[in-house]
Amino acid sequence: MREVAVIGIGMTKWGELWNKSLRDIYVETALMAIDDSGVDHIDSMYVGCMSSGIFVGQEHIASLLADYLGCAPVPSTRVETACASGGLALRLGFMEVASGMSDIVLVSGIEKMTDVGGDEATYALGTAADQEYECYNGITFPGLYALIAVAHMDKYGTTRKQLAEVAVKNHRNGSMNPLAQFPFEVTLDDVLHSVKVADPLRILDCSPITDGAAAAIICPVEIAKKLNKPIVKITGSGHATDAIAISQRKDMTWLESTYQAGKSAYAMAGKSPGDIDVFEVHDCFTIAELCVMEALGIVDKGKSGEAVERGRTALEGDIPVNPSGGLKSKGHPVGATGIAQAVEIVKQLREESGKRQIKGARIGLTQNMGGSGASTVVHIFERG
Numbered sequence: 001m002r003e004v005a006v007i008g009i010g011m012t013k014w015g016e017l018w019n020k021s022l023r024d025i026y027v028e029t030a031l032m033a034i035d036d037s038g039v040d041h042i043d044s045m046y047v048g049c050m051s052s053g054i055f056v057g058q059e060h061i062a063s064l065l066a067d068y069l070g071c072a073p074v075p076s077t078r079v080e081t082a083c084a085s086g087g088l089a090l091r092l093g094f095m096e097v098a099s100g101m102s103d104i105v106l107v108s109g110i111e112k113m114t115d116v117g118g119d120e121a122t123y124a125l126g127t128a129a130d131q132e133y134e135c136y137n138g139i140t141f142p143g144l145y146a147l148i149a150v151a152h153m154d155k156y157g158t159t160r161k162q163l164a165e166v167a168v169k170n171h172r173n174g175s176m177n178p179l180a181q182f183p184f185e186v187t188l189d190d191v192l193h194s195v196k197v198a199d200p201l202r203i204l205d206c207s208p209i210t211d212g213a214a215a216a217i218i219c220p221v222e223i224a225k226k227l228n229k230p231i232v233k234i235t236g237s238g239h240a241t242d243a244i245a246i247s248q249r250k251d252m253t254w255l256e257s258t259y260q261a262g263k264s265a266y267a268m269a270g271k272s273p274g275d276i277d278v279f280e281v282h283d284c285f286t287i288a289e290l291c292v293m294e295a296l297g298i299v300d301k302g303k304s305g306e307a308v309e310r311g312r313t314a315l316e317g318d319i320p321v322n323p324s325g326g327l328k329s330k331g332h333p334v335g336a337t338g339i340a341q342a343v344e345i346v347k348q349l350r351e352e353s354g355k356r357q358i359k360g361a362r363i364g365l366t367q368n369m370g371g372s373g374a375s376t377v378v379h380i381f382e383r384g
Contacts, residue, residue: 001098004234005224005384006216008037009343014212014331015181022056022112023068029213030069030108037217038227043102045069045076046093048085048109049335054124056112065110082128082370083284085109086214086338087377091237094379097218104223108215109336121209125334128371130245142206142285144246144372146198149287152253153200155302158290160200162305164191166286167204167328169314174325176355181210181331205286210331214339216346221384231384232349236269237377238262244374257376258295258369265365265378266297273297276380277361278348279319280341282369283326292367293321296378315356323348323356338368338377349383 010032017025026047034042045066053059066076079089086109093107113121126135129144152158168188174180186204194204224231240260246252266272273296281296283289290304298319299307307313313321324330324344327337345364347353362383369376 003221004094004097004218005221006218006232006346007224007229008033008217009346010215011343013179014210016114017211025213026065026110027069030215033215033217039104042104042106045106046079046089048079048089050082050085051124056115081375083334084368084370084375084377085335087368091377093218094234094237104219109339110213111333111335112211113209114211133245142198145285145287146201148252149200158305162309163286164188165308166289167191170322170326170328173323173356174329177325180325180329182329207284207327207332210333212333212336214336214343230350232346233382233384235382236265236380238264239377241375246372255291255295255373257373258292261376261378262296265380269380276363276365278358278364279321280344281367283328320358341366345381
């Protein structure tokens, strides 16, 4: 298996992009990654996208986007595993390069979510849950994660204040990210007194509806060296699934797919949680960040709220989590999130993150999950 490097990254500002179509957003972002890489062609492309059919009424986007990027007839594949679609697109591109099937692959993610109303967006996102046993009975994702939060509070004594600390920390980081949808700070009081969505979660515990894309060019390390590019290698990749309905899990506070995907990625990279300098994880809701930290072994079970409250996950802490601002501040165009996490880690390892730079970062990890944790993809990156 060949060593694989990321040699180009692209991401434009996320938000409510009323004046741009899905194809416009995608092409602009993909060209940034191609320009950054210095390559003159690509051999293959993968596009992570959860629900373009509902959000913009367009399926068959793999061919559409290859055409509008001017890359046809290269093989183009759309990848869908709910909110982990971008992460899985990266994994499939990694496997294609590592196997030798292709040399230069464009991995990307896209979602245009604001062309529909709130009810339709809620429906589209709800398709990532169990339609017969969860959605039919009226549950939404805020409701599912609220149940997880209540269970975590009951089992471990996690507090409402600790949940709010996640939002405060991520908005502080996002205020230093010019590409973030909501690049401003919030206070504990702001979070604790924001509009209640599903008790105990409030609106500032929830990631937003977002338009955006992210892209990266990957290739074998030997080609990266010939191009004289900074070497950021993908040394670990893991993917796992779990029951889609949280009622079917042994413990709704435990993300088994994240644990298993992390276990695989750590083993492939020959690393442990203590070796990682910076983490980008899937904080679709504040409770999600806490559960992910435990499943990845960053902290012990039940200790994540305390770690955030003590400042351990801040930029200056010993386990910095979501320096980009995370989904909470940066935004969450669901198909693009996994690639955007990789973009942030590559920036961190290249020391290109400006005010949010983690000093001396050499190893980074991304964790991207679908739905309430029914699928997870984890990658480990190392500066060469």
